[in-house]
Amino acid sequence: MNRLLVVSNRLPVTVAKREEKIRYVPSAGGLATGLHSLSKSYQNIWLGWPGIAAERVKKERAGIVHELASRNCRPIFLNQHDLEQYYHGFSNRTIWPLFHYFMQYATYNKNNWDTYKKVNQIFCKEVLQVAQPGDIIWVHDYHLMLLPQYIRNHLPDATIGFFLHIPFPSSEVFRILPCRKEIVKGLLGADLLGFHTYDYAHHFLQTVRRLLGYEHNMTQVSFDNRIIRVDAFPMGIDFNQFHRAAETNSVQREVQKIRKRVGERRVIVSIDRLDYTKGIPERLEAFDYFLDNNPQYREKVTLILVVQNRARQARPRRQRAGRICLARVFPSWRLRRYRQNVTGHRPAFVYQQLRP
Numbered sequence: 001m002n003r004l005l006v007v008s009n010r011l012p013v014t015v016a017k018r019e020e021k022i023r024y025v026p027s028a029g030g031l032a033t034g035l036h037s038l039s040k041s042y043q044n045i046w047l048g049w050p051g052i053a054a055e056r057v058k059k060e061r062a063g064i065v066h067e068l069a070s071r072n073c074r075p076i077f078l079n080q081h082d083l084e085q086y087y088h089g090f091s092n093r094t095i096w097p098l099f100h101y102f103m104q105y106a107t108y109n110k111n112n113w114d115t116y117k118k119v120n121q122i123f124c125k126e127v128l129q130v131a132q133p134g135d136i137i138w139v140h141d142y143h144l145m146l147l148p149q150y151i152r153n154h155l156p157d158a159t160i161g162f163f164l165h166i167p168f169p170s171s172e173v174f175r176i177l178p179c180r181k182e183i184v185k186g187l188l189g190a191d192l193l194g195f196h197t198y199d200y201a202h203h204f205l206q207t208v209r210r211l212l213g214y215e216h217n218m219t220q221v222s223f224d225n226r227i228i229r230v231d232a233f234p235m236g237i238d239f240n241q242f243h244r245a246a247e248t249n250s251v252q253r254e255v256q257k258i259r260k261r262v263g264e265r266r267v268i269v270s271i272d273r274l275d276y277t278k279g280i281p282e283r284l285e286a287f288d289y290f291l292d293n294n295p296q297y298r299e300k301v302t303l304i305l306v307v308q309n310r311a312r313q314a315r316p317r318r319q320r321a322g323r324i325c326l327a328r329v330f331p332s333w334r335l336r337r338y339r340q341n342v343t344g345h346r347p348a349f350v351y352q353q354l355r356p
Contacts, residue, residue, distance in 0.1 A: 002135060002136055003135045004042040006045070007138065009140075009141060009144065012026065013071055048073075050068065053078070057077075078122070082122075085109075086143070089109060091116065094108055094112065096142070098173065124151055128154055137161070138162075145183050148186060148187060161193075162192070162193050164196075167196070168200040168201075169203060170206070174207050184212060187204075192228070193230045195230075198232045208223075258304070262302045265301055273307065273308045284303075
């Protein structure tokens, strides 16, 4: 049976160290959630960063490798300097805002770009140590857009797929990147490129034509004596897993806690990461607009806004962020309750509209 090698920035398991003790917790995020069910269908190995800087686990490294191997995971350790420039720098200060059309937030730093290339090479070396003939190598997301071609340079006959979990922008926006050609060529190292929507796939094909001069036939591009397929694959989740979770005791206990506080009110639960691309202020504005125009629902509906901060800021900073966001959106609301453990480690802001 051919193996599936999943390669992403983060492993589905995060290593945490507190008071000199190592803990293993499920990783948050859509990628880990969406691909969780793969372990039931394929013999797979997942390669990625374990969520902690290499300097912090020098003594525990062997034990971490052993424990993660039992979970079909292979950690790729990165030092704090590389994480800062590759992940926080190029990935999240350049690619993330640009690909979401927030060009005003995008910055470019050559040192960050050089480290991005370096880390993609580190991932490549780890893949080469694991890959066997017949394996399917599936690379994920904007952190590793150079990796398909790096692998192809060493394994010309490998089967390589790539899936982008964020939008791919129009060619007019993408061409803002100084390193645009290197990224496109890196992606074209894959045999199959997947995007969430046909628009994103079309944007990529247009970018290939305008930057490199390669035409496409339907969803196929001929590049470097290979045929590369580009298509849309809307990503789903393991529905049964989440459906069954609603019947578990832990979830039912949480439902009862919420019901005890809100009574018979209708409850709207919104879950997202605290990020400017998520439209959280706009969500609050929409709820405010709904209540203004449907007064019969006042005091009959509660909005629970669950947010997760990527940096896991301290609780006071999270609360302050919620208050600032609220004050800027509209002054007729106040933060009624803050809860740290609504769903796992995610905090929640419970907002209430004030009336004269």
